[in-house]
Each structure stands twice: as C-alpha cells, then as structure tokens.
Amino acid sequence: MSDAIDARARTSQQKVALGLRRRYRAERRFRAYGLTAVSVGLLFVVFLFASIISKGYTAFEQTFIRLDVDYAADVLDPAGTRDPAALADANYLALVHQALRAKFPGVTERAELHKLYGIVSGAAEGTLRERVLGNPRLVGSHETLWLLADDHIDMLVKGNVDRNLPASDRSVDDQELGWIDALSAAGGVAVRFNLKFFTSGDSREPEQAGVRGAVMGSLLTLLVTMVLSFPIGVAAAVYLEEFAPKNRLTDVIEVNINNLAAVPSIVFGLLGLAMFIEFFGLPRSAPLVGGLVLTLMTLPTIIITSRAALKAVPPSIREAAFGMGASPVQTVTHHVLPLAVPGMLTGAIIGMARALGESAPLLMIGMVAFIADVPKSLTDPATVLPVQVYLWASSPERAFVERTSGAIIVLLAFLLVMNGAAVYLRSRFERRW
Amino acid sequence: MQTSTIVIGILALAALAYQLGRRRSLSLVGGAAGIRNLHSLPSYYGLLTAIWCAFPALAVLAVWHVADQRVIVGAVVSQMSAEVRALPAAERGLLLNDVRNVVEGSVPVAEATPAVQAAAREWRRLDGISRLAGGSFALSIAIIGAILAWRGISPALRARNRVEKIVEINLVLCSMIAILTTLGIVVSVLWEALQFFRLVPLTDFLFGTTWSPQMAIRADQVGSSGAFGAVPLFAGTLLISVIAMGIAVPFGLFSAIYLAEYADRGFRAVAKPLLEVLAGIPTVVYGFFAVLTVGPLLRTLGQHLGLDVSSESALAAGLVMGIMIIPFVSSLADDMITAVPQSLRDGAYALGATRSETIRQVVLPAALPGIVGGVLLAVSRAIGETMIVVMAAGLSAKLTANPLEAVTTVTVQIVTLLVGDNEFNSPKTLSAFALGLVLFVATLLLNIVALQIVRRYREQYE
Numbered sequence: 039m040s041d042a043i044d045a046r047a048r049t050s051q052q053k054v055a056l057g058l059r060r061r062y063r064a065e066r067r068f069r070a071y072g073l074t075a076v077s078v079g080l081l082f083v084v085f086l087f088a089s090i091i092s093k094g095y096t097a098f099e100q101t102f103i104r105l106d107v108d109y110a111a112d113v114l115d116p117a118g119t120r121d122p123a124a125l126a127d128a129n130y131l132a133l134v135h136q137a138l139r140a141k142f143p144g145v146t147e148r149a150e151l152h153k154l155y156g157i158v159s160g161a162a163e164g165t166l167r168e169r170v171l172g173n174p175r176l177v178g179s180h181e182t183l184w185l186l187a188d189d190h191i192d193m194l195v196k197g198n199v200d201r202n203l204p205a206s207d208r209s210v211d212d213q214e215l216g217w218i219d220a221l222s223a224a225g226g227v228a229v230r231f232n233l234k235f236f237t238s239g240d241s242r243e244p245e246q247a248g249v250r251g252a253v254m255g256s257l258l259t260l261l262v263t264m265v266l267s268f269p270i271g272v273a274a275a276v277y278l279e280e281f282a283p284k285n286r287l288t289d290v291i292e293v294n295i296n297n298l299a300a301v302p303s304i305v306f307g308l309l310g311l312a313m314f315i316e317f318f319g320l321p322r323s324a325p326l327v328g329g330l331v332l333t334l335m336t337l338p339t340i341i342i343t344s345r346a347a348l349k350a351v352p353p354s355i356r357e358a359a360f361g362m363g364a365s366p367v368q369t370v371t372h373h374v375l376p377l378a379v380p381g382m383l384t385g386a387i388i389g390m391a392r393a394l395g396e397s398a399p400l401l402m403i404g405m406v407a408f409i410a411d412v413p414k415s416l417t418d419p420a421t422v423l424p425v426q427v428y429l430w431a432s433s434p435e436r437a438f439v440e441r442t443s444g445a446i447i448v449l450l451a452f453l454l455v456m457n458g459a460a461v462y463l464r465s466r467f468e469r470r471w
Numbered sequence: 472m473q474t475s476t477i478v479i480g481i482l483a484l485a486a487l488a489y490q491l492g493r494r495r496s497l498s499l500v501g502g503a504a505g506i507r508n509l510h511s512l513p514s515y516y517g518l519l520t521a522i523w524c525a526f527p528a529l530a531v532l533a534v535w536h537v538a539d540q541r542v543i544v545g546a547v548v549s550q551m552s553a554e555v556r557a558l559p560a561a562e563r564g565l566l567l568n569d570v571r572n573v574v575e576g577s578v579p580v581a582e583a584t585p586a587v588q589a590a591a592r593e594w595r596r597l598d599g600i601s602r603l604a605g606g607s608f609a610l611s612i613a614i615i616g617a618i619l620a621w622r623g624i625s626p627a628l629r630a631r632n633r634v635e636k637i638v639e640i641n642l643v644l645c646s647m648i649a650i651l652t653t654l655g656i657v658v659s660v661l662w663e664a665l666q667f668f669r670l671v672p673l674t675d676f677l678f679g680t681t682w683s684p685q686m687a688i689r690a691d692q693v694g695s696s697g698a699f700g701a702v703p704l705f706a707g708t709l710l711i712s713v714i715a716m717g718i719a720v721p722f723g724l725f726s727a728i729y730l731a732e733y734a735d736r737g738f739r740a741v742a743k744p745l746l747e748v749l750a751g752i753p754t755v756v757y758g759f760f761a762v763l764t765v766g767p768l769l770r771t772l773g774q775h776l777g778l779d780v781s782s783e784s785a786l787a788a789g790l791v792m793g794i795m796i797i798p799f800v801s802s803l804a805d806d807m808i809t810a811v812p813q814s815l816r817d818g819a820y821a822l823g824a825t826r827s828e829t830i831r832q833v834v835l836p837a838a839l840p841g842i843v844g845g846v847l848l849a850v851s852r853a854i855g856e857t858m859i860v861v862m863a864a865g866l867s868a869k870l871t872a873n874p875l876e877a878v879t880t881v882t883v884q885i886v887t888l889l890v891g892d893n894e895f896n897s898p899k900t901l902s903a904f905a906l907g908l909v910l911f912v913a914t915l916l917l918n919i920v921a922l923q924i925v926r927r928y929r930e931q932y933e
Binding site for chain 1 (some may be wrong): 537628634642645648659721723724726728732733746759763795828830857882889903904907910914915918
C-alpha cells in the first residue's frame with residue numbers, strides 16, 4: 039500500500055521536476071527575450087550616434103591650400119586711384135588663377151588650366167577682395183595665403199576618395215591627384231577648423247555652405263513659438279485645472295486637447311498653408327508663420343504637462359490660501375503657480391525641443407526654399423535646422439553628406455542642451471509632498 | 472512709426488496708468504492710513520487702469536494692422552491705369568506682387584517698370600500715412616482708456632473683482648484656442664478637399680487604383696487629366712506601417728516587460744532614459760539614416776541573398792520607423808504594466824507560477840486593453856510620420872505588397888504635391904488636402920478609440 043503511494047509520489051515528483059526544468063528554461067528564455075529587446079534598442083542608439091558622428095565630425099574641418107598671391111597693381115587698380123569702388127569691382131579671380139599658374143608653370147593647355155583653377159573654391163575671390171578692401175595698401179605687394187579648397191579636393195584630402203579606383207570612377211582625376219600630392223609634399227595643403235560652417239548661410243557649393251542661416255531661422259521660429267505657446271498653454275492649463283466647471287464644454291476641450299496632441303504634424307502644416315498663408319496672406323517661408331504653426335502643434339503638449347504640474351500641487355496649499363481669505367485668482371497666482379512653474383517650464387522646454395526637431399509642417403509653408411542669406415527678422419525668408427538637414431541630404435554632391443551629418447550634430451547638440459536643462463530643472467526643483 | 476515702437480509706447484503708458492490709478496485710489500481715502508476704506512488693495516485699482524489703457528489700444532492696433540494692407544492695395548489699384556484694372560485677377564495679383572517686392576526692397580527700384588515704380592511710391596506713401604494714423608489712433612485710445620478708468624476710481628469700486636473677471640475671461644479664451652485649432656484644421660482641410668471632390672468624384676479618389684497627379688498645363692496635351700486613385704497610397708502607407716509595427720511592438724513590449732518586471736533599479740534608471748533618447752531624435756535624422764545607412768545595407772544584403780532590393784524600399788523606411796516607435800510603445804506599455812496591482816502578481820506566485828508565467832498569464836492579460844490602446848496610438852503615429860518616408864520610401868505609386876520595392880505613402884504625396892509654388896486651385900494641389908483629410912480622419916478615429924481604451928483601463932485599477 040505505502041509502496042504504491044511512494045511510487046505515485048515518485049512519479050509525480052519526477053513529473054514536477056521534469057516540468058520544473060522545462061518551466062525554468064522557459065523562464066530563462068523569456069527573460070533573455072526581454073534583455074535582447076532592451077539591448078537592441080540601446081545598441082541602436084549607440085549605432086545611430088556613432089554613424090552620425092563618424093560621418094559628420096569632418097564637417098567641422100576644411101581643407102585649405104597655400105598660395106602666394108601677387109596683388110598686381112595693373113590687375114587691381116590700373117588707373118592707380120585706389121578708389122574703393124574700383125577696388126571692389128576688380129578682377130580678383132585673375133589673381134587666384136595667376137597664383138595657381140605660378141605654382142604649376144607646366145600647365146598651359148586650356149582644359150587643364152580650367153581643371154587647375156577648379157581646385158580652389160570660388161570663395162577665394164571674395165577672400166582676396168575682403169583683404170584688399172580692408173587694407174588697400176596690399177595692392178602691389180605679395181602675400182602667402184591659405185585659400186579654401188574646392189569640395190572635391192576637400193573630399194580627397196579627408197580620405198573620402200578611393201585612390202585605387204580607376205580614374206573615370208573618381209571625382210578627382212590623376213592630374214589633380216598629382217597636383218595635390220605635390221602641394222601637400224611641400225606643406226601647401228592643410229586641414230583646419232571650419233569657421234565658415236558656423237558663420238555663413240547655405241550655398242550651392244558644399245565648401246562654402248554653413249548652418250548660420252538655419253540656426254538663426256530656428257531661433258527666430260522658436261522665439262515666436264515660445265512667446266506664444268508658453269503663456270497661452272499655461273493660461274489654458276490653469277483654467278482647465280483650477281477654474282473650469284465640470285460640464286460638457288470642459289469635457290469637449292479636454293478630449294480635443296488629447297486628440298490634437300496625437301494629430302500628425304503634417305496636418306498642422308496643411309492648416310498653416312490654408313489658413314495663415316492663403317487666407318491671412320502672411321508671407322511664405324517666414325519664421326513668423328513657422329512659429330505660429332509650431333505653436334499650434336506644441337500647445338497640447340504644453341497644456342498637458344502644465345496641467346500635470348498643477349495637479350501635483352497639493353490641495354492643502356489652496357485650502358490654506360482660501361482660509362486666509364484669498365480669492366481664487368489670488369490663490370492661483372500667489373500660491374499655486376509659483377509651486378507649479380518648474381514643472382511647467384520642464385514641459386515647455388520639452389515641447390520646444392520637439393518643435394526644434396520638427397520639419398514636416400514647415401515644408402508645407404515653404405521653409406524649404408534655397409535661402410543663402412541669414413534671416414534678420416521674423417518675416418525674412420528662412421529655413422530651419424532640420425529642414426536644412428533635409429535639403430542637404432537630398433543634394434547629390436558627396437561633400438554634402440558630411441555637411442548633413444555636421445548639421446545633424448549641431449541640431450542634436452541643441453536638443454541635448456535643451457533636454458539637459460529640462461532634466462536639471464526637474465531634479466533641482468522637483469518637490470515631493 | 473514702427474509697430475514695435477507703438478507697442479512699447481502703449482506698454483509704457485500702461486505702466487504709467489498703473490501708478491496713477493494706484494495713487495488715486497490711495498489719495499481718495501487719504502493715504503495709507505485710510506486703506507481699510509478701499510474695497511480692494513490699491514494695486515488692483517492700478518491694474519484696472521492699466522488694463523483699460525493697454526487692452527483696447529492693442530486690439531485697435533491689431534485690427535488696424537490686419538485691415539490696412541487691404542485698404543492700401545485697393546487704393547494702389549484704383550490709382551493705376553485703367554488697363555491694369557481691367558486685367559484678370561491672377562495677372563493683377565502678379566503685378567501687385569512686383570509692386571510689393573519693390574516696396575519691401577527685395578527688388579531694386581531701378582529694375583522695375585515705371586508703372587510699378589509709381590505704384591510702389593504710392594504704396595510707400597499710403598503705408599507711411601497708415602502707420603502714422605494707426606499709431607496715433609492706438610495711442611490716443613490708450614490715453615482715453617486710462618483717463619476714463621482713472622476717473623471711475625472710487626473707494627467703493629470693486630476693482631479686484633473686475634480685474635479677476637478679466638483674468639478669467641482671458642483664461643477661457645486661451646483654452647478655447649485648442650478648439651479653434653481643431654476647427655481650423657477641419658474647416659481649412661475640409662474646404663479645400665470639398666473643392667477637390669467637385670473636380671474628382673469621391674469614389675474615384677477612394678477606390679481608384681492609379682495615382683498620377685501630374686496635370687498637363689494645356690488641355691490638348693497628352694495625359695491632360697491626372698489620375699487621382701489613392702488606393703496605391705493607402706496600400707503603401709499600410710505596408711510601411713505594418714513593417715514598422717512588426718518591429719516596434721515586439722521590441723517595445725519585451726523592453727517594457729524586462730524594464731518593469733526584471734530589471735533592477737540601477738539598470739532601469741540608466742536604460743529607460745537612454746531608450747527614450749530614440750524618441751527625442753528628430754525624424755529627419757532617422758530619414759537621413761535610413762537613406763544613407765539602412766537602405767544601402769539592405770541592398771547589399773539582398774544582393775548576397777539573390778534578392779532585388781530597390782534602393783528606396785518600403786522595408787528600409789519601415790524598419791527605421793519601427794525603431795523610432797520602440798520607445799513610444801515601450802513607455803506606454805511600461806505604464807500599463809506597472810499599473811497592474813501587485814496583489815495579482817502575488818496571487819500568481821502563491822500558486823507556484825514562475826515569473827514569466829505570471830507575466831504571460833496574469834499581468835499581460837490584465838494590462839492588455841491598455842497595451843492595445845498604446846499600440847493603436849503608435850499606429851496612428853506611423854501613419855502620420857512624414858520625414859522618414861519622404862526621404863526613404865520613394866515616389867512611385869505602385870500597388871504592391873512586396874516590401875523590397877519602393878512604395879509611396881499619403882504623407883509623401885502631400886509633401887511632394889505642396890512643396891514649391893503651386894497654383895492654389897489646381898486639382899493637383901487640392902488633392903493634397905483631400906489626402907490630408909483622409910489622414911486626419913484616420914488618425915483621429917484611431918486616437919479617439921485608443922484614448923478611450925486607455926482611459927477606461929486606467930480607471931479600472933485606480
């Protein structure tokens with residue numbers, strides 16, 4: 039009898055033991071899936087940043103070529119008057135060409151000369167003009183200058199051109215290769231910090247293109263967004279959280295705000311196009327309109343986070359204020375708002391960071407036009423950083439790839455600073471009641 | 472006078488009005504000693520005076536600003552020669568644009584025709600007059616408002632209640648902006664879409680299978696009537712969204728489970744924000760990444776496997792979009808999982824369940840409605856996502872289920888149809904609004920359903 043029970047117990051124990059092993063294996067598997075998912079996500083973050091930074095850091099450097107420039111008086115100022123207007127109109131390109139010919143006296147054939155002239159950027163002319171206009175006494179003298187190289191030479195020097203390819207597949211042919219090698223053997227080629235990337239606007243020539251215009255456009259657009267969306271968002275949140283009676287209208291507004299937060303951003307662009315540009319006749323491509331569109335887009339986010347911040351203020355604060363005879367408005371402005379402001383600011387910064395990265399609605403209102411000038415006012419045509427990234431990403435030149443990555447690095451740096459500020463604010467002022 | 476100067480002037484006047492109102496209330500009761508005879512604190516009398524000074528004046532200035540351009544344009548046109556006035560509206564608009572460019576200085580005066588130059592001079596003159604008149608009008612309104620309010624101050628005046636009423640009205644107005652935005656979207660998109668449906672029947676749009684919105688300029692050219700069948704766009708959008716969700720849901724869900732149930736505090740504190748970095752990266756960066764890295768990668772991979780992967784494939788766009796949505800799914804699912812009461816887990820453990828069994832058979836079923844809601848929200852994001860697909864998915868409106876081919880989506884078409892200067896009432900431009908309407912309605916329905924589910928679920932365990 040007891041043997042039978044023992045036998046049964048043994049088998050069911052074995053069963054359990056067997057089953058346990060299986061179940062523990064399943065447990066480990068399940069856990070591994072989770073860990074894999076998290077690691078894939080994290081790996082991707084690393085991969086994305088590594089890929090962007092490795093492609094983009096070279097945008098902050100640029101190749102320069104050393105040339106001996108002869109400010110020949112007969113070219114610059116044949117009349118000898120040193121008249122600034124005449125100096126401004128003079129043929130500086132000829133000086134650059136002359137300097138290049140002096141470096142390589144062997145090159146005489148027309149087509150080859152043309153190619154030789156092409157190794158220096160078109161910006162060199164402007165550099166010389168600036169120097170002469172800044173100091174007219176240079177006319178008639180010599181100077182050794184570092185001039186900006188053209189983008190295909192820049193790519194070669196930065197190692198983005200494979201020298202082993204057949205010449206027909208390279209953007210730099212054997213002759214140019216020879217020139218550059220000769221120049222660099224003599225120390226005439228250098229890679230230096232690319233100040234132009236931060237001080238100039240967009241350009242069709244990759245070596246002259248910079249992010250200043252886009253950064254200014256982004257700042258102006260964000261200025262409009264911030265000035266409008268923060269006060270309006272806070273006011274709306276205060277009303278909904280502190281004053282609104284519980285009725286149908288309040289419900290409608292609430293549902294509305296939650297839904298607006300999830301409407302695709304491109305729809306806001308359609309609204310901006312139809313409403314602000316077609317109906318109100320505001321100028322296209324202007325930071326003003328961009329800011330208005332982004333305001334409407336970020337308002338729901340700001341309202342939602344501001345309400346959360348107000349909700350976090352304990353009711354005892356309000357009751358104490360009422361108890362002292364404060365009116366509802368006094369209670370809110372004197373006691374509740376000051377306590378909720380850090381939370382609201384955090385929400386606002388996060389909303390601004392989203393607005394800074396947004397590009398789809400801005401495409402709709404014409405902020406994709408090619409604009410070389412740096413915008414100065416809210417109604418100047420402008421573009422913004424993410425749109426600049428998009429524009430450069432669709433440019434065919436190889437050199438624009440590094441510019442694009444460079445602009446992305448600048449954009450991510452801004453976002454990092456903003457999000458860092460939000461995190462700091464939260465940790466510095468967060469209060470547990 | 473510059474508008475900004477006038478605004479600053481009005482604000483300065485308001486500051487002055489505040490001081491005057493405050494002083495008057497105090498002097499009426501004989502200084503600080505008599506303050507108990509005032510209904511409100513002196514600052515409220517000041518505020519009331521300042522509000523009456525600034526608000527009406529600023530409103531007048533704003534209205535003036537909106538209205539005066541139209542009046543000026545009308546006056547300039549009436550000054551122009553009779554033949555200009557007889558021009559069709561479109562050509563007159565172009566001419567006026569030239570004039571505007573000269574006025575704004577974006578075109579040098581010397582390059583314009585004499586007629587345009589004359590009109591520009593007239594425009595500038597009128598503009599100057601209008602600025603001066605509007606500015607002085609607004610400033611006088613400010614002064615009058617302040618004086619009236621100042622004279623109305625008496626100890627019995629319920630200044631605080633009035634100020635608070637005004638504050639509350641402003642708060643209500645601000646919260647109405649959300650509704651106005653929705654209304655604006657509906658009205659503007661619906662209006663243009665209706666105009667489109669007058670040219671192209673709704674059924675052709677919703678059920679047609681050819682999409683080629685290129686319209687010929689002249690009626691006698693080949694292909695003069697574009698085809699506006701949006702089914703290939705819907706199919707493309709769906710394909711990319713399915714791929715994206717195929718990545719985002721498993722990875723997001725498992726990350727959430729691991730972070731909420733297994734990970735220790737330290738790991739969670741590091742991994743969660745890092746994962747959320749993915750959500751903060753601008754979509755244009757993902758698009759660039761998809762084009763430059765993922766696309767070529769898939770192409771070479773395909774070549775090794777003997778598959779023909781197009782360089783702009785639905786797969787590349789979908790993959791990258793999926794990665795973008797992972798943190799969205801994971802943080803929502805995380806919320807839902809942590810909202811499941813511990814007692815349910817304890818019950819399962821007491822019955823001898825392992826952790827994974829508890830999660831699979833107790834926690835997940837309990838959290839399922841919330842997770843489904845979150846996934847629906849993620850779907851609506853995938854449908855509305857623009858930059859990744861604009862950069863990585865391509866333009867060919869093919870009706871295909873092959874993820875290795877290039878497809879196009881609703882958002883891509885909206886962007887391509889509207890970027891650049893288009894004539895506003897051509898079917899090509901209007902079709903973008905019809906697509907926008909479809910997009911808006913689809914995402915709205917998804918959001919309403921999803922938010923409803925999430926809300927009901929939250930209430931269940933509160």
